[in-house]
Structure formats: C-alpha cells, structure tokens
Amino acid sequence: xxxxxxxxxxxxxxxxxxxGVYPExxxxxxxxxxxxxxxxxxxxxxxxxxxxxxxxFRKLHRLDRRRRCRVRILKKMGGPFRLRRLWRxxxxxxxxxxxxxxTWWASQRIWFVDIQGCRRMDEAVLRQSLLEQGLxxxxxxxxxxxxxxxxxxxxxxxxxxxxxxxxxxxxxxVRAREAMAEGERLDLTVPCDxxxxxxxxxxxxxxxxxxxxxxxxxxxxxxQLLIAGRVTARDGSMTYSTHAYGEVLAAVLYKAQVEAPxxxxxxxxxxxxxxxxxxxGGSWKWLERGCPFEDAELATDEDAITLTPWPLSVCYGxxxxxxxxxxxxxxxxxxxAALFEAxxxxxxxxxxxxxxxxxxxxTVEKGGKLYGVCTVTTEENIGYTKEIS
Amino acid sequence: xxxDLWKRTLRLLDLPEDMDPHVPRITVVGRDKMxxxxxxxxxxxxxxxxxxxxxxxxxxxxxxxLLVKELGESQALIVGRLMRWAYGE
Numbered sequence: 001x002x003x004x005x006x007x008x009x010x011x012x013x014x015x016x017x018x019x020g021v022y023p024e025x026x027x028x029x030x031x032x033x034x035x036x037x038x039x040x041x042x043x044x045x046x047x048x049x050x051x052x053x054x055x056x057f058r059k060l061h062r063l064d065r066r067r068r069c070r071v072r073i074l075k076k077m078g079g080p081f082r083l084r085r086l087w088r089x090x091x092x093x094x095x096x097x098x099x100x101x102x103t104w105w106a107s108q109r110i111w112f113v114d115i116q117g118c119r120r121m122d123e124a125v126l127r128q129s130l131l132e133q134g135l136x137x138x139x140x141x142x143x144x145x146x147x148x149x150x151x152x153x154x155x156x157x158x159x160x161x162x163x164x165x166x167x168x169x170x171x172x173x174v175r176a177r178e179a180m181a182e183g184e185r186l187d188l189t190v191p192c193d194x195x196x197x198x199x200x201x202x203x204x205x206x207x208x209x210x211x212x213x214x215x216x217x218x219x220x221x222x223x224q225l226l227i228a229g230r231v232t233a234r235d236g237s238m239t240y241s242t243h244a245y246g247e248v249l250a251a252v253l254y255k256a257q258v259e260a261p262x263x264x265x266x267x268x269x270x271x272x273x274x275x276x277x278x279x280x281g282g283s284w285k286w287l288e289r290g291c292p293f294e295d296a297e298l299a300t301d302e303d304a305i306t307l308t309p310w311p312l313s314v315c316y317g318x319x320x321x322x323x324x325x326x327x328x329x330x331x332x333x334x335x336x337a338a339l340f341e342a343x344x345x346x347x348x349x350x351x352x353x354x355x356x357x358x359x360x361x362x363t364v365e366k367g368g369k370l371y372g373v374c375t376v377t378t379e380e381n382i383g384y385t386k387e388i389s
Numbered sequence: 390x391x392x393d394l395w396k397r398t399l400r401l402l403d404l405p406e407d408m409d410p411h412v413p414r415i416t417v418v419g420r421d422k423m424x425x426x427x428x429x430x431x432x433x434x435x436x437x438x439x440x441x442x443x444x445x446x447x448x449x450x451x452x453x454x455l456l457v458k459e460l461g462e463s464q465a466l467i468v469g470r471l472m473r474w475a476y477g478e
Contacts, residue, residue: 024430024431024432024433024434025430027430027431027434027460028429028430028431028432028442029430031428031430031431031460031461031463032429032430034461034462035461036459036460036461036462037457037459037460037461038458038459038460039456039457039458040431040434040456040457040460041434041436041456041457042434042435042436048434050457050460
C-alpha cells in the first residue's frame, strides 16, 4: 500500500473532512466501493478527517448526500494540483522548457576534446588537424563519421599508427596509437646491422655497437651497410653477431623540377557588393546572411556590436563579388612561379627532423620549355636497423 | 447461508480456512501495528478505540493514539499503542 500512496501523489489526493452524525459510515461505504482511505482520525464526535485519491472524490459526493454528511476538502495535494498552480506561471514554464531544450541540445554536441597517447606526436598539431576535419567544440557528434576522420588524420602523420575516436557524453576522447620509430622495432638483444635509408654523403658516423663500415666523406647508397653487426675479432680467431647501433649523419639531396606555367588564374573584383551580417552567441555563429554571389570575398568590420549583458554579438561586413580571370605571365613571373613551385615540391620531400643546410634554386631551358629546379640539402640520420638473417 | 457455503466448499477442497473472504485475519507486529484483512467497514474511529466490521462480528481494538493508517481493499492498518482487542456483536 505504501507504493500505492506514492503513485497517488502523482495522480493527486485530497485531505477531506466528513462532518455528520455518523461519519465512519461514509468511510465504510467508500471502502466498500473500492476507494482507499488513509490516516482516518476523529477531530470530535461529529468530524472525521481522512485522505483519499482526488479522482474518487465524485463518488464521495454521491455518498455523503445519502448519509446526510457534509464533506469539505481541507487540502489538495499531489502532482496534478501542483502542475495546475504551475500552469499559471507561463514564463517559468517557458524558461523550464527552454532550459530542458538547451540542455538536450548541448548534450548532443562535443564541447571538449581530450587527447591522450601523444609522445612523439605534437598534441597541438593533432588538435588542429581534428579541428580542420570538423571536430571542433560545439559540433554535432552524430553528424560525423568518427572512424573516417580518425583514419584520415592518422594517414597524414608518420608518427601515428591509428587514431581511436569516440564520443563520451560531451567529451570527444581521442586515443593516439603512435607508430614505432625506425630502429625502435628491434631490441638490443637481436643481432642486426645498420643500413642506409637514403643516398647521401656521410658527414659524421659514431658506432656504439658493431663495426663502422663507412667513414665521413663517403658516398653511400640506399640499403648500403653502415655499421656491421657481424664482427670478426682482430686476430681473426672468431666471428660473432651483435646489435649494431649508432648515429650516422649524412648530407642528403632532395630535388624537384617543375615546368614554368604560361598563365595564371587571378581573382578580380567586379565592383558588385552585398551587405553581410551574422549573429554570434559567444564564439558560436547562430545566424548569418548568405552570400548572393557565386564567388565573393568577405570583408568584415572590425568592431562587432556586443549585446551585453548577454553573450551575443552582431558582426557586419560586405560581400565583394570576384570573378576568375586568366592572365598570360611575363617571363620574370614565369620564372618566379616555377621556382616557387619547385621549392615547395622539394621541401615536401624533406622528412620531419631533418636539418636543412642549403636550398639551391635555378631555372633551366630544355626543348623550348622553362623549368624551375630546386635542390634542398639536408643533414639527417640515415641509419636503419636491419635484423641479420 | 453464504458463509456456510464458503466454509463447506473450502473444507471439501481441503483448502485453508483463511481463504474465506468472510473470516478476518489479524496480523499484529509488536504493539504498534495491526493489520486486519477481510474488513467490511469501520464503525468507530477514535484515538482510544477502533471498531471494525468483520464477518465474525465487530472487532474492537483498544489502545492509545490509535490511527487507521490505511483503509481499502478489505483491509485496515491500525497504528498506535495497542492494548487489547476483542470481538463483539
């Protein structure tokens, strides 16, 4: 019966006063007609107070007429009566509804990005990459395919083997699993050689284990043995295998050749403009006037209007229409464009951690065509451990 | 007549007697609580005495600070300091 009383709280109940010659008879009749009663007590010889469900009050109304008793409601309690009182306070209800809606809306989004497992990988770089893929605070987590984003970002960096992303409430948990660095694959108990990963000229060699096979100034090819793990004693009495390790620095060249372009695509303003406005709530853009042009550049005013005390601000600006035009380049411009592109292509080949010593840029003409050539010279560790089979 | 029929049926089927809806069943927990099942109504309800209508007559429960805590589904829960109870006509 205790649970029933709790349930009745949600349905509503009333505390009534039965006044008459024989109020217990009304209580008995109610009990007989299936109406539960609680806390029956006498106030005096003619008055009985009890609690009953609100929805059964009409039954009582019919009974007390027959029994010549007067019934009065002393107190209305429970959920429906509270809601009725609350219903008059529309603004409060609206506020509650808005709060619930806002809470639900905010709970569907990512607000914090938690990255773990970065040792060699720069966490700030990874965070920026995720941001570029749309995993920014405030984004709807359900609209993104996290596995695809993880695969895409992991493929961009050599340091990463894979990224594990999952949404935990309003947190985006990112677990980075880093790839093993070169040379890290073998432990020191495994006999191995140190071989070259690239063509280059050795500038410095330090062998901590094994025997050096090259000297500073030697030109080496990719795959060439640098420090041998199989060592023969000086007197030639015995041969043993060890784990060759050490530091082999070499000057390595990275070369790129790019044909000079004849034309360049440029953006020119047509003079047509359109007003721009956007409403921000904090750093989140709520409303924005779209661009009426196919291609346009946005110039925003520096001073945004902030609507204090709310965290709202309005930003104004202008859309300037732009069109693509193709222009024939002058010889000097062609040369500069070819050199710029060649340098970019050469620098893209340089591995992370390599020290750039020199960049050489020049142009060559072959078969009536102009080429930009760039050679980047770096100094880097070219040793790579290879297990002795 | 109906009461007799119930009794006979229960006896015939070899069922316990307290399955008879006209026979009250009284459960007392300590001196503070009494649950009376198969109640057909309440005749009086004061702090000193509670009279309940049952199939065996009027059950009189005497005590101090008595309160019919729950009344419904043919059962009554009386709380308070119980002193004695007896059947009357």
